[in-house]
Amino acid sequence: MTQPFKHQIGIIGGGQLGKMLIESGLPLNVEYNILEASTDCPSARYAKTFIQGSLMDDNKIKELAAISDVITYEIEHVNVQTLIELEQMGKTVIPSASILSIIQDKGKQKQFYAQHGLATSSFEVLNVDAARSANLDSYPGEKIVVKSCKGGYDGKGVAILTKEAVQNGDAESIFQGEVVLEAFVEDAIELAVIVARNAQGEIRSYPVVEMVFDPEINLVDYLFAPSKMPETVQNKATELALNAISAMDGVGIFAVELFVNKAGQCLINEIAPRPHNSGHHTIEACYTSQYEQLNRIMLGLPLGETDLVSPAVMTNILGSKDLTGDYRLDGLNALMSTQGAYLHWYNKTSSKPGRKMGHFTVLDESLESAVAKSQNLRDQLKTVKPD
Ligand SMILES: Nc1ncnc2c1ncn2[C@@H]1O[C@H](COP(=O)(O)OP(=O)(O)O)[C@@H](O)[C@H]1O
Ligand SMILES: [Mg+2]
16 A cells, blocks of 8 residues: 555446545545446546446456556446456456356355355246246245346346246246246345455444335335344344355455345345445445445555444435436425435436436434435425426
8 A cells, every 4th residue: 555545446337336436535535547438427527547448348447457556346247257367467356356256147146145054035046948947836925036147237137027927938028048036025124234344354334224115116215224123133134244245255345235024034135246325325324434435445444433423314316207318406405405415416417217316315313304304305306307
C-alpha cells in the first residue's frame, strides 16, 4: 500500500454500484479506471481512464488491469477466464476469480452450499429439456422454482411455475441449457446480510436487513434495517452468512440473500460477490458503508465498524411502467424537504419500465416513522415525460 492512497482501482462495469464505490473512495483520494460498453453509463464521468468495451472482452479487461493496482467488478457477468489468467500473472482480483466462477453459475452455487452444509432449499441441476420428466414428488407444495444457471439478474432468469407447468414443458419455452429446479419457499421472508472480509482474514457482518418485494416485477420495493425478525432468527441468518463467506475464503464484500420459511428456518438463496442493493442504506445508516468497506479491503486497510447509527429504509426508484426514453423526476422537492431523506440518482440517460434509476434512504428515530416517510415519498417520486 502506498500512502496517501495513490492506488488506482480498476472496475469492470460502469453502473450505479461502481458509481457509489467511487463516491466513497474519493475522500481517500483513490483513483478509478473503468471498463464499460457505453460511455454514458452512471460512473463514466468519475473515471481517470475510461475504457470503452464489452465486459467479456479479454483484451479490454487486460488493458484495464495494466493501468490498475487491483481489479474488481460491479456485476457478475464478466469474462471470468480473463480474471483467472490475470491472477496467474500476479494481479489481485477482488473477490477472486474462483469465487466468481462459482457464483456466475446458480447450479454451482447451490452445490457449494450443499457441499459445505450451508442450509439452502432442496434442488437439482439439470438441462432444461429434462425438467419435464424430472420427479417432482419430493418438492413440497404446488409450485416449483426454475432458474437459469447462467446470465440471470434482477429476477430475470427466475420463473416460479406450477409443477404441472413444468411437466408440460413450460420451462423449455423460457430457458435454455442448464437450470436449477428448486423447492419453492412458501411465504418466505427475505433477508440479506452483507459480509465484509479482508485479505488479513478480518470478517464482519452488517445488521440483518429485511426486504419487501414488488411481486409483479420481482424486484425489491423497499428494505429496512434493523430487521423485525426475532433475534434468534437474525443470529442464525448472520451465522449462516458468515459461515458461507468463510467457506468460500472470500475477500471482498458479499451480499448473502436468505429466506426465512414458515418454520423460522434460514435458507441461503444466493450470494452476490459485490456491493448490493440490500446494502445501499449503509451509506447513511452505518458507520462504514459497504462501498467504503470494499475500498478499505482493496487498499489493504482494516475493516470499519458495521453497526447501524439509525434505523433506515431504502427505496428503489424504478422507471415508470409506461415510460421509455427521456424523462424528468417528479417529487424531488418533497424528498428534499424531508428530514433524514437522502437521494442517490444514477445518471441514466433514459428511463425504462422497472429500471433502477436511483434510490433514496430515510433515517429516522423509529423504524415505523422511517417507513411512513418512505412510503409517502415513494408515491411521489416518479420518472415522467419531460415537459
Ligand atoms: N426457492 C424460492 N422460493 C421462493 N421464492 C424464490 C425462490 N427463489 C427465488 N425466489 C424469488 O425470486 C427472487 C429472485 O430470485 P434470485 O434467485 O434471487 O434471482 P436474482 O439473481 O434475479 O436475484 C427472489 O428474491 C425471491 O423473491
Ligand atoms: Mg437475488
